[in-house]
Amino acid sequence: xxxxxxxxxxxxxxxxxxxxxxxxxxxxxxxxxxxxxxxxxxxxxxxxxxxxxxxxxxxxxxxxxxxxxxxxxxxxxxxxxxxxxxxxxxxxxxxxxxxxxxxxxxxxxxx
Amino acid sequence: xxxxxxxxxxxxxxxxxxxxxxxxxxxxxxxxxxxxxxxxxxxxxxxxxxxxxxxxxxxxxxxxxxxxxxxxxxxxxxxxxxxxxxxxxxxxxxxxxxxxxxxxxxxxxxxxx
Numbered sequence: 001x002x003x004x005x006x007x008x009x010x011x012x013x014x015x016x017x018x019x020x021x022x023x024x025x026x027x028x029x030x031x032x033x034x035x036x037x038x039x040x041x042x043x044x045x046x047x048x049x050x051x052x053x054x055x056x057x058x059x060x061x062x063x064x065x066x067x068x069x070x071x072x073x074x075x076x077x078x079x080x081x082x083x084x085x086x087x088x089x090x091x092x093x094x095x096x097x098x099x100x101x102x103x104x105x106x107x108x109x110x111x
Numbered sequence: 112x113x114x115x116x117x118x119x120x121x122x123x124x125x126x127x128x129x130x131x132x133x134x135x136x137x138x139x140x141x142x143x144x145x146x147x148x149x150x151x152x153x154x155x156x157x158x159x160x161x162x163x164x165x166x167x168x169x170x171x172x173x174x175x176x177x178x179x180x181x182x183x184x185x186x187x188x189x190x191x192x193x194x195x196x197x198x199x200x201x202x203x204x205x206x207x208x209x210x211x212x213x214x215x216x217x218x219x220x221x222x223x224x
Contacts, residue, residue, distance in 0.1 A: 033213075042201055088154075097159075
């Protein structure tokens with residue numbers, strides 16, 4: 001069962017602009033994670049935010065979590081062409097060690 | 112560098128011919144996962160091992176099996192591949208399962224002729 005829905009499905013921006021991706025989920029979670037996947041490659045973990053946290057930063061990445069709305073957002077500031085990839089949110093439910101991935105956002109950053 | 116390695120990167124097999132995909136890790140993680148990812152879709156968990164304990168997802172077809180002979184290695188066996196099994200297969204590891212990031216290999220892209 002696919003828990004996370006992401007929007008937009010695709011996003012095209014110019015270098016230097018900010019990119020925002022949103023994730024919604026359905027059930028209670030322990031944490032929510034964001035991953036990046038370059039074309040034809042595996043997923044790379046970006047950031048993990050726990051259910052009792054509201055915001056987290058890592059370099060140019062900012063993640064927010066609103067458990068009352070069951071939603072999260074990933075903001076990439078000052079985007080670069082190298083940020084071109086698919087971005088997935090993944091939720092870890094309560095009493096489980098499994099992740100359920102969202103549908104992903106394909107980000108294209110033009111130089 | 113500690114990592115997750117999947118071999119081969121590309122695998123072509125014939126319809127109905129058994130195929131095995133392999134995954135090895137140098138991270139010494141006790142949890143290993145196998146995902147199936149079809150084009151432009153989210154990764155879908157097939158099964159995972161917590162140490163030697165095997166956990167199968169309810170909707171994983173019987174056609175898919177797995178072996179974990181030791182901490183470092185894990186195999187995905189597809190007994191009789193069908194055209195619908197063409198996909199990227201991703202292996203991942205984590206420590207202690209819960210509340211930890213997963214570390215992925217670069218996947219094996221499986222094609223069925």
